[in-house]
Amino acid sequence: MAKKRRQQNLDEKLRDSKTAIELLDILIEETMGGIEYCQSQLKKRDAASKAVQSTFEEILQRHESELRTLQRRRRRLQEIQENKKIPAKLKKQISALERDIILLGRSSWSGGSSTIRNRKRDLADLLEQVEICLNPPKRLKTVNDKFKVGESYSRQSVTRSYDSLIWQVLRAHFEFPSTTRSGSSKVVIAAALPAKEEYAAVKEMHFTKTLETLVNDAYEIVAELAEEMEEAFENTPESLQDSDIGQAREEAASQLESISADAPEVPDSLQEYKVIHFPSKSGKSRADRAGVAAGILRAAIGAVRQHLDPPPKLPRSERKSIDEFLVQLERDIDEIESVEFPGMYG
Incomplete structure (x- = not known):
């Protein structure tokens, strides 16, 4: 009964949290409490049996893995929220999505899995925008005249001229149609693309x-x-x-x-x-x-x-x-x- 009540209190605190960082702090604190409890049980000399110890060791391992995941997500969010290059609207959208993903992951709603996948795809799109804010188009020494700034080209033609890694190396040099995700077959050149020789050097550095x-x-x-x-x-x-x-x-x-x-x-x-x-x-x-x-x-x-x-x-x-x-x-x-x-x- 006490365990059920504790879980209800935790769920209420999570729902009442205002931001994803606040929510993550609650979960980190809860997970650290679980780690401390398992460690205290493992230190007891009168542990009931090897099976009991093995169970606590497995639970401890899960808690430690979960803690690292939570801390990683919190660090990423904190870095985004503190970076002045990222627009406030984008920060707010990312925080809201992260919060939704975590809460949905803890719910028992049958449609949660597919909704989480959609939210994660949306989050990936927003993180791409963050990457562009932090790493705007590079100033390049050369220009590939085959691709004109402001004009639309097929992804295939760009990949054929460079390679499939260009979408990671020079992500900020492209704009994707707003009605589709980055998997669209068409892209707009947002900044000049380099000659192949310079691209090879930029790719190696990247x-x-x-x-x-x-x-x-x-x-x-x-x-x-x-x-x-x-x-x-x-x-x-x-x-x-x-x-x-x-x-x-x-x-x-x-x-x-x-x-x-x-x-x-x-x-x-x-x-x-x-x-x-x-x-x-x-x-x-x-x-x-x-x-x-x-x-x-x-x-x-x-x-x-x-x-x-x-x-x-x-x-x-x-x-x-x-x-x-x-x-x-x-x-x-x-x-x-x-x-x-x-x-x-x-």
């Missing part, structure tokens, strides 16, 4: 990251997939949760959660090492996104091995740390690729 950032990107994808699969299982009707598809969803969520919860620390000597990684062309299914995460980790392994040939002078402890880091990345790649995404968008 996809150069520190090894630490690159590895974090991969595990963030895994964490997002874990969250989505957990939502998918929770939204599976109770009568189907013990079915093959229900169990497969739960297993996928558990696997992904375990991988993201145990993400390795990048060794000190490698954290700022610069890596160029061009993402592979892929679809938007969950299996495709898992493949992207695995591909990023493979690129990280390749970059580290290249950096170590010939081996630089390093303390034995650091070299051991690097070897263990590479072993874990390889193990996690195998784990990610073994995850099965049943049914919906897998």
Whole structure:
């Protein structure tokens, strides 16, 4: 009864929150409370049994994974709200969408899953607008006269002249029809496009990251997939949760959660090492996104091995740390690729 009342109080506090950040703060506090409770239970010497301990360890792992996700979303929102380059209207829309997505994810409404997907697509569009505000069209040295500013062209003709990555590298140089999403077949040139030689240099710079950032990107994808699969299982009707598809969803969520919860620390000597990684062309299914995460980790392994040939002078402890880091990345790649995404968008 007390647990039910506590849940009702939490739901009331969430509904009464004015902004997404306030809502996230409530959930972060609640999740930290759950972590502290599990830790206190695990410290008790008179724990009932290994099974009980194992249960608390699993719950603790879920709470820790959820906390990282909540904190990541809060940091992103905070950075957007504090940035003066982003219009106030856009900030308000993003906050409202984030709040809707979180509340819908906690509801038992049967139509919540499809509505969440639509809200997430809307949010992705708004975040693209944020990216343009923060990274306006680059001042380029050359101009490709084939594409005139202000005129409309097919996406295919632009991709054929450059490559499929141009939509990420020079996103702010294009305008998409307001009646459709960025998947429209037509685009308007908003700023001059460069010659192919300059584009190649800009692309290389765009996809150069520190090894630490690159590895974090991969595990963030895994964490997002874990969250989505957990939502998918929770939204599976109770009568189907013990079915093959229900169990497969739960297993996928558990696997992904375990991988993201145990993400390795990048060794000190490698954290700022610069890596160029061009993402592979892929679809938007969950299996495709898992493949992207695995591909990023493979690129990280390749970059580290290249950096170590010939081996630089390093303390034995650091070299051991690097070897263990590479072993874990390889193990996690195998784990990610073994995850099965049943049914919906897998």
